[in-house]
Amino acid sequence: xxQLVESGGGSVQPGGxxxxxxxxxxxxLDHTVIGWFRQAPGKEREGVSAISPRDDSTVYADSVKGRxxxxxxxxxxxxxxxxxxxxxxxxxxxxxAAAPPWIVVVALDEGLYEYWGQGTQVTVPS
Numbered sequence: 001x002x003q004l005v006e007s008g009g010g011s012v013q014p015g016g017x018x019x020x021x022x023x024x025x026x027x028x029l030d031h032t033v034i035g036w037f038r039q040a041p042g043k044e045r046e047g048v049s050a051i052s053p054r055d056d057s058t059v060y061a062d063s064v065k066g067r068x069x070x071x072x073x074x075x076x077x078x079x080x081x082x083x084x085x086x087x088x089x090x091x092x093x094x095x096x097a098a099a100p101p102w103i104v105v106v107a108l109d110e111g112l113y114e115y116w117g118q119g120t121q122v123t124v125p126s
Contacts, residue, residue: 002026002098002115009094009120012086020081020120022096029053029072033099033106034079035113036070038092038122047108048094049081059106063089088126093119 008020022034035050049060049070058070069082079096097113105112 002029002032004096004098004115004117006094006096006117006120009122011123011125014087014124014126016086016124017082017084018086018122020083020094020096020122022079022081022117024077024079024098027101028074029077029079029098030074031101033103033112034070034072035097035099035108035110036079036081036094037097037108037110038090038094039119040089040092043092045095045110047110050106050108051079052104052106054104057106059108061108083122086122086124088124091122091124093121095119 003025005023036048039045051058051070067085071080096117098115099112100114
């Protein structure tokens with residue numbers, strides 16, 4: 001069973017940057033699609049980005065394209081989300097999630113993901 005732990009959240013001024021990390025224990029992430037999701041207060045959880053372990057193909061929500069970058073470090077069994085040009089509307093709890101190994105599509109449908117981390121808070125004050 002995959003266990004995921006997010007880190008790197010915090011408070012940052014608009015226009016600033018943060019890098020979130022999703023560290024996995026248990027099976028390696030070499031065959032696992034990893035996604036980042038977020039949930040703002042009073043809103044439903046939404047997909048942010050995901051990455052394929054097979055070819056490093058990625059997908060991004062329109063709201064973060066050009067500002068966020070997802071990447072993997074297989075040696076550290078960790079997936080990162082580099083967030084730049086942060087806006088107040090990026091304020092949310094950010095979660096990483098792992099799909100079962102038979103999932104090959106890189107998508108932001110949270111129904112595809114089986115394992116979830118506890119989340120890390122990102123705050124961008126207005």
